[in-house]
Amino acid sequence: MDVELRGITKRFGPIVANAEIDLDIRAGEVLGLLGENGAGKSTLMNVLCGLYTPDEGNIIIDGKPVTFDGPGAAIAAGIGMVHQHFMLVPVFTVAENAILGIEPTKQVDYLDLAAARQQVNEIGDRYGLQVDPDARIEDLPVGTQQRVEIIKVLVRSADVLILDEPTAVLTPQEVEEFFGIVRSLRDAGKAIVFITHKLDEILEISDRITVLRGGRVTGYGDPKTLTEQRLAEMMVGRPVRFDVDKAPYNPGDLLLEVRDLTVLRANDEIAADHVSLEVRSGEIVGIAGVQGNGQSALIEAITGLHRPVDGTIIFDGQDITNVSVRARHAMGMAHIPEDRQRTGIIGDFTVAENMALNSYYDERYAKGMSIVWPAVATHAADYVADFDVRTPSVHAKASQLSGGNQQKLVVARELSRDTKLLIAAQPTRGLDVGSVEYIHGRVVAARDEGDGVLIMSSELDEILALSDRILVMFKGRIVAEFDASKQPVDRNAVGLAMAGSAPRAAA
Amino acid sequence: MSAKASNDNLTQNLLQRAAPSRAEFEDLVIVPIFAVIVALAVGALVMLATAVDLPTIGRSYIALLQGSVGSLNALSETLTAAAPLVLAGLGLALGFRAGLFNIGAEGQIVIGGLAAVIVGFSFAGLPWFVHLPLALIAGALAGALYASIAGWLRAATGAHEVISTIMLNLISYRILDYVLRQPFIQREGRADPISRSVLDSAELPQLLAWIDPNLRVHAGILVVIAAVVVVHWILFRTKIGFEFRASGKNLDAARYAGMRASFTIVAAMASAGALAGLAGANQVLGVLDRASPGFSAGIGFDAISVALLGRSHPVGVLFAGLLFGALKTGGRQMQVDAGVSVDLIGIIQALIIVFIAAPLLVRAIFPWGFRKPQTEPNE
Numbered sequence: 001m002d003v004e005l006r007g008i009t010k011r012f013g014p015i016v017a018n019a020e021i022d023l024d025i026r027a028g029e030v031l032g033l034l035g036e037n038g039a040g041k042s043t044l045m046n047v048l049c050g051l052y053t054p055d056e057g058n059i060i061i062d063g064k065p066v067t068f069d070g071p072g073a074a075i076a077a078g079i080g081m082v083h084q085h086f087m088l089v090p091v092f093t094v095a096e097n098a099i100l101g102i103e104p105t106k107q108v109d110y111l112d113l114a115a116a117r118q119q120v121n122e123i124g125d126r127y128g129l130q131v132d133p134d135a136r137i138e139d140l141p142v143g144t145q146q147r148v149e150i151i152k153v154l155v156r157s158a159d160v161l162i163l164d165e166p167t168a169v170l171t172p173q174e175v176e177e178f179f180g181i182v183r184s185l186r187d188a189g190k191a192i193v194f195i196t197h198k199l200d201e202i203l204e205i206s207d208r209i210t211v212l213r214g215g216r217v218t219g220y221g222d223p224k225t226l227t228e229q230r231l232a233e234m235m236v237g238r239p240v241r242f243d244v245d246k247a248p249y250n251p252g253d254l255l256l257e258v259r260d261l262t263v264l265r266a267n268d269e270i271a272a273d274h275v276s277l278e279v280r281s282g283e284i285v286g287i288a289g290v291q292g293n294g295q296s297a298l299i300e301a302i303t304g305l306h307r308p309v310d311g312t313i314i315f316d317g318q319d320i321t322n323v324s325v326r327a328r329h330a331m332g333m334a335h336i337p338e339d340r341q342r343t344g345i346i347g348d349f350t351v352a353e354n355m356a357l358n359s360y361y362d363e364r365y366a367k368g369m370s371i372v373w374p375a376v377a378t379h380a381a382d383y384v385a386d387f388d389v390r391t392p393s394v395h396a397k398a399s400q401l402s403g404g405n406q407q408k409l410v411v412a413r414e415l416s417r418d419t420k421l422l423i424a425a426q427p428t429r430g431l432d433v434g435s436v437e438y439i440h441g442r443v444v445a446a447r448d449e450g451d452g453v454l455i456m457s458s459e460l461d462e463i464l465a466l467s468d469r470i471l472v473m474f475k476g477r478i479v480a481e482f483d484a485s486k487q488p489v490d491r492n493a494v495g496l497a498m499a500g501s502a503p504r505a506a507a
Numbered sequence: 508m509s510a511k512a513s514n515d516n517l518t519q520n521l522l523q524r525a526a527p528s529r530a531e532f533e534d535l536v537i538v539p540i541f542a543v544i545v546a547l548a549v550g551a552l553v554m555l556a557t558a559v560d561l562p563t564i565g566r567s568y569i570a571l572l573q574g575s576v577g578s579l580n581a582l583s584e585t586l587t588a589a590a591p592l593v594l595a596g597l598g599l600a601l602g603f604r605a606g607l608f609n610i611g612a613e614g615q616i617v618i619g620g621l622a623a624v625i626v627g628f629s630f631a632g633l634p635w636f637v638h639l640p641l642a643l644i645a646g647a648l649a650g651a652l653y654a655s656i657a658g659w660l661r662a663a664t665g666a667h668e669v670i671s672t673i674m675l676n677l678i679s680y681r682i683l684d685y686v687l688r689q690p691f692i693q694r695e696g697r698a699d700p701i702s703r704s705v706l707d708s709a710e711l712p713q714l715l716a717w718i719d720p721n722l723r724v725h726a727g728i729l730v731v732i733a734a735v736v737v738v739h740w741i742l743f744r745t746k747i748g749f750e751f752r753a754s755g756k757n758l759d760a761a762r763y764a765g766m767r768a769s770f771t772i773v774a775a776m777a778s779a780g781a782l783a784g785l786a787g788a789n790q791v792l793g794v795l796d797r798a799s800p801g802f803s804a805g806i807g808f809d810a811i812s813v814a815l816l817g818r819s820h821p822v823g824v825l826f827a828g829l830l831f832g833a834l835k836t837g838g839r840q841m842q843v844d845a846g847v848s849v850d851l852i853g854i855i856q857a858l859i860i861v862f863i864a865a866p867l868l869v870r871a872i873f874p875w876g877f878r879k880p881q882t883e884p885n886e
């Protein structure tokens with residue numbers, strides 16, 4: 001099935017998110033869609049899958065113009081979308097999620113789960129997407145949840161699959177498996193639209209590339225001849241640097257000391273197992289590891305969101321093991337949380353309110369009992385301009401920002417405070433290459449000024465580019481440490497440690 | 508232009524506010540107005556279905572209008588009925604904003620009113636400017652304490668406030684029964700449970716008695732106005748209000764930002780209870796003069812509707828409270844003039860809530876009243 005978008009324009013009040021966009025999607029092809037944060041990719045795809053009605057322009061399927069008055073109509077026409085943020089019911093099984101809304105039933109509305117299971121298995125066999133139909137979503141790793149999202153679309157017999165930043169949450173191994181699935185779908189004649197900010201991925205998987213900027217199509221590319229450099233330039237309109245300039249490694253006093261920290265998960269499993277680590281001022285320590293090996297729990301314990309069952313945390317010479325989150329903030333700890341939508345921002349609050357979310361009580365913003373909103377707004381405007389958060393106004397709601405700009409909002413908030421220690425979990429998830437360059441620059445600048453930085457990322461390249469020391473976590477323990485301050489660390493060695501192979505001495 | 512200047516320009520632009528969108532206007536003004544109209548229309552259909560003839564229906568709606576706003580006396584009655592609804596509604600709205608579904612206004616009114624009565628008939632000889640504030644504060648404090656029991660239970664044990672406030676409502680009735688029979692509270696020479704009368708120095712004075720002593724509207728209405736202003740200030744201008752709103756919208760993000768969830772819960776419940784207690788005090792000091800079983804008269808439950816109808820916004824609650832007060836007083840007139848049961852008013856109130864809660868329904872009925880600007884995704 002071929003789909004043409006012709007002259008699509010979509011406005012949100014005064015904002016033009018898409019301006020006269022033409023796009024061709026062809027059966028048996030992977031179309032890579034690339035563009036800066038806020039370029040209008042998600043909006044365009046939401047138009048295609050019926051979630052938004054375009055203000056102008058047509059959608060043409062196999063030569064016939066169509067209009068969708070909702071996602072139901074788009075699905076019926078064979079267009080399915082896997083959204084930037086997952087939409088699964090966590091307490092339902094895979095099979096139940098797959099058939100949600102189109103449940104097969106027998107007499108008296110009896111839910112035919114056997115048929116659902118069979119459908120899931122059939123699709124799994126056909127495209128190499130095996131998942132246990134009876135597993136509960138909340139028990140599955142993110143990579144598998146992603147498969148369920150795809151199965152969900154395929155169960156509705158979609159011929160066009162839209163994948164909005166599907167790899168942002170995947171580990172490198174999962175990405176490889178995922179690409180296998182995408183290829184088998186393409187070979188089965190499906191049309192696929194693939195959105196990502198990772199240039200190597202888009203070059204690897206797509207057959208054609210279309211670049212958006214400021215709501216318009218600004219270029220087309222052939223992945224066989226293009227380089228990452230050239231792509232980045234097409235996207236942000238200037239050359240982008242992928243390496244990071246750092247001052248020579250010159251660590252100062254001990255800033256954070258974690259000793260024998262043990263943290264449990266909600267179900268009393270051990271998440272972090274007697275972890276010890278140190279961060280000095282003026283150094284960046286990176287925690288590498290496949291997701292789900294206890295990094296998140298460790299960070300939540302250090303930032304005070306989760307009480308450890310054992311061990312101590314010493315920050316700036318003080319035992320803070322049992323100190324509140326607020327007190328840790330006040331002592332100079334900044335935290336970029338992993339999941340921006342759930343824990344980083346409040347979507348219904350304005351950009352300005354979100355900028356003050358964890359410092360509304362400090363002398364910049366508060367006077368006595370009250371908050372001085374004009375001061376909040378002017379500060380917020382400065383930070384928004386500094387960090388290039390694309391928003392029409394600081395009084396706009398945070399939920400109206402694009403995914404990447406929400407992330408920039410969180411990073412701007414944490415980096416604009418005067419802090420001593422930055423704890424960053426997935427700080428550049430969903431950011432375009434230009435923004436990644438800028439954020440990395442700011443993190444390194446903080447380190448050069450003498451801040452300590454603890455970074456956790458599932459992106460190995462990010463860890464390698466930034467860290468002075470690298471710790472690898474596996475099954476709740478730190479299994480390897482690498483010194484990256486003098487010469488670059490061997491990528492494969494880190495990868496092996498992440499996969500749990502015998503720990504090696506520091507290189 | 509220098510880089511600095513262009514940057515200043517950018518920040519100036521960022522500080523601009525978008526004009527309130529048409530969608531917001533529709534949501535806040537047109538939907539409620541249409542909801543009231545549809546509710547009245549359906550109310551008429553209900554009357555038809557119960558074999559009321561058309562002229563009577565006409566007469567009853569005219570009576571509704573006259574009885575609520577048609578004369579000075581009607582206005583005075585409407586304001587008197589609205590005052591406790593607005594006060595308790597403000598408390599509930601505050602709780603809703605903080606993500607707490609407090610059903611306990613009724614019990615907090617009982618306890619607050621009781622405390623205000625006791626202070627009100629004790630302390631003979633105090634000047635009014637000491638006695639009256641004292642009685643009001645006693646009411647607010649008692650309501651706050653009573654509500655914080657539910658807040659504390661939620662914060663310490665996770666017991667849901669819907670359940671605990673319902674239980675506390677039932678307990679408050681029994682407390683009232685018990686206390687009203689205590690010798691130093693029960694009126695001398697009475698066998699039934701009824702309290703002594705509030706002393707003159709603690710009464711909320713009638714405001715229009717100089718025109719006609721029958722005009723019951725009293726100084727409680729000034730308390731209401733002050734409360735609207737204060738709640739607005741707390742919610743939108745203070746640190747604690749920011750914490751309330753943040754916890755209500757996204758508890759996880761609030762926790763990550765270092766807000767103390769348990770403190771917020773207890774503080775929000777206590778403030779809600781203080782306002783409901785004030786509503787109770789308003790009733791006993793301004794209207795009833797004493798406490799008797801059932802003096803809370805379901806105000807705490809109507810206040811839930813008022814808070815919802817007012818979209819948990821202080822100004823919205825004020826208007827919603829006035830509307831419900833008007834329906835209450837107008838309903839009485841309707842019964843007298845047209846012989847239609849006051850229960851119809853209950854039906855109309857319920858219908859208004861239904862239509863407010865289902866704006867899509869209202870939009871479907873009145874498509875010409877709405878544009879279709881899209882910032883929300885299709886359903």
Ligand SMILES: Nc1ncnc2c1ncn2[C@@H]1O[C@H](COP(=O)(O)OP(=O)(O)OP(=O)(O)O)[C@@H](O)[C@H]1O
Nearest residue numbers: 012017037038039040041042043400401402403404
């Ligand atoms: N519901 C909305 N209301 C108002 N503006 C919106 C809304 N949704 C998106 N926008 C605006 O439209 C523009 C495009 O957003 P979109 O989400 O399509 O970007 P994107 O290309 O997907 O970016 P990202 O890579 O960060 O996900 C942004 O400027 C955004 O602020």
Ligand SMILES: [Mg+2]
Nearest residue numbers: 042084402403
């Ligand atoms: Mg997007």
